[in-house]
Amino acid sequence: MAAWAERLAGVRGVLLDISGVLYDSGSGGGTAIAGSVEAVARLKRSPLKVRFCTNESQKSRRELVGLLQRLGFDISEEEVTAPAPATCQILKERGLRPHLLVHDGVRSEFDDINMSNPNCVVIADAGESFSYENMNRAFQVLMELENPVLISLGKGRYYKETSGLMLDVGGYMKALEYACGIEAEVVGKPSPEFFKSALQAIGVEAHQAIMIGDDIVGDVGGAQQCGMRALQVRTGKFSPMD
Amino acid sequence: MAAWAERLAGVRGVLLDISGVLYDSGSGGGTAIAGSVEAVARLKRSPLKVRFCTNESQKSRRELVGLLQRLGFDISEEEVTAPAPATCQILKERGLRPHLLVHDGVRSEFDDINMSNPNCVVIADAGESFSYENMNRAFQVLMELENPVLISLGKGRYYKETSGLMLDVGGYMKALEYACGIEAEVVGKPSPEFFKSALQAIGVEAHQAIMIGDDIVGDVGGAQQCGMRALQVRTGKFSPMD
Incomplete structure (x- = not known):
């Protein structure tokens, strides 16, 4: 101390x-x-x-x-x-309806957010949910939007678990930025x-x-x-x- | 014509x-x-x-x-x-032993490559094999190397399947580059x-x-x-x- x-x-x-x-x-x-x-x-x-x-x-x-x-x-x-509560405030202020690529553990934070007919993608540290299928779905949603909006909860490179270093959301944010030719907005x-x-x-x-x-x-x-x-x-x- | x-x-x-x-x-x-x-x-x-x-x-x-x-x-x-045969030639020339993050369909191209005790990572369009677990393993291999070498077979943003647009290897290459703070070598x-x-x-x-x-x-x-x-x-x- x-x-x-x-x-x-x-x-x-x-x-x-x-x-x-x-x-x-x-x-x-x-x-x-x-x-x-x-x-x-x-x-x-x-x-x-x-x-x-x-x-x-x-x-x-x-x-x-x-x-x-x-x-x-x-x-x-x-x-x-x-970042999740901060993101919810932004979504409401801007009338954004997210497609979520997040860990199941954080999904409840978005309970009162309208997610029909998405006009943006929100990604967070999704862990095992960063499957190819889920990443590809987020990519396709962005590519179908005229003005694609990608919000990333943080942009960390990695974090440490008791078992070792783990990939954080930042890399996946970069992957979607590159594939879609866009720049994410980072909350966090x-x-x-x-x-x-x-x-x-x-x-x-x-x-x-x-x-x-x-x-x-x-x-x-x-x-x-x-x-x-x-x-x-x-x-x-x-x-x-x- | x-x-x-x-x-x-x-x-x-x-x-x-x-x-x-x-x-x-x-x-x-x-x-x-x-x-x-x-x-x-x-x-x-x-x-x-x-x-x-x-x-x-x-x-x-x-x-x-x-x-x-x-x-x-x-x-x-x-x-x-x-790119796979071209990569094999580079691996042999430089004495590189790859950890592979590739689709099962292309694995046979690396049959005569020494893959014990990896000193580099090779990624290709792995499709469904781009799971979080596999990406994290490739990340960990790179982070354990003193001079991390990442070889990417192409850096395409996406390609078209009959069912729609699909994420290509480029985004995943960017994810590892960002997480590890390195730059990939692109073959293709x-x-x-x-x-x-x-x-x-x-x-x-x-x-x-x-x-x-x-x-x-x-x-x-x-x-x-x-x-x-x-x-x-x-x-x-x-x-x-x-």
Whole structure:
């Protein structure tokens, strides 16, 4: 905690990444990273405002928070900024009806979204659901649209499970971009809008905030571009190359 | 044939794409494109040298040629330049032992290649074999290599089956490039080496040759960059946008 405490001097708010910082996902739900349950508890006892800012798109917020609570974390749904709810807001604002290429675990977040006659495609970290058949269907939906809109929940390259490194949504986003000749809209880190909405939720300005994450691009680079400080942990997908 | 005949004036050799020009692949093997069986027969009766130059990487040359012969085409294995045999030559020259992410139909082309303890990944149009599990395995192999080498058999965006447009290998190549932070080596059109090897096989110089294909990038653009003329057919994946 010594290093954290120093870097936190002068800041009013902390954005915490979840996967790779609080826990590593994996079979049976995953495991808490050593010291992180206590670190969150200490942050919450401090005068600092805390917000969890995740690109997790395999699970609904409810499922994710339930898992973290079982691992011992002090966290509630209302404290989490996640890409699926942010996407739903965008879909409603723009009258978009998505074809979903997502993990079954996150589908419930889209329960009140009109999905008839799709006019866009939403992809998230779909894991095993990234079959050729499902990718091809998403591709065909995009190719049939006059103005194809592809929304990607994050653009991570990979993440770490207890069993090893796993392909994240970013590659699949690139595959559809290339095949269709389009550019995706990314909802989630490192999009500035996403960081801003997390800061807004705790009423903290960017220059008063620090982002703590394991992703040198999504977490650290993204936060710095928004005027925040950032700290990369040496857990999760951290590599000495970073 | 009138338009072809005009454009062919002054040329000594013709490179013919296969998928989308001679036939559309699909269930049951596919169907010949109207007029193409007779067009190939006429070309072969002419003084022009003819070479088939394909990015087909789902089937072995033997299987592809067998299919085309059953559809009525005058074609033999020795007349076909295809990426799998070209890749095998590169693997041997450079002492590369591939992890294959390919369609079962083309696996036999790699029968005499050493695949123990892989030091590169070869991907081709794998169709249904582009599962998340298989993509993740290829990703993990690359991430474990000190100098990751990814060879892609073509980089097509999509192709046309009788049932509709289908994702080609290009998107999956981009996915692995992005996830691993590397650049693939492409064997096949539009790589200049590939066109040159096809021209060499018929002893024709680039300026004396014309490429006939349905892909504005892989066939037309690639051939023109090599100094050949090119003609885009209005079959296969041709779109009026081209």
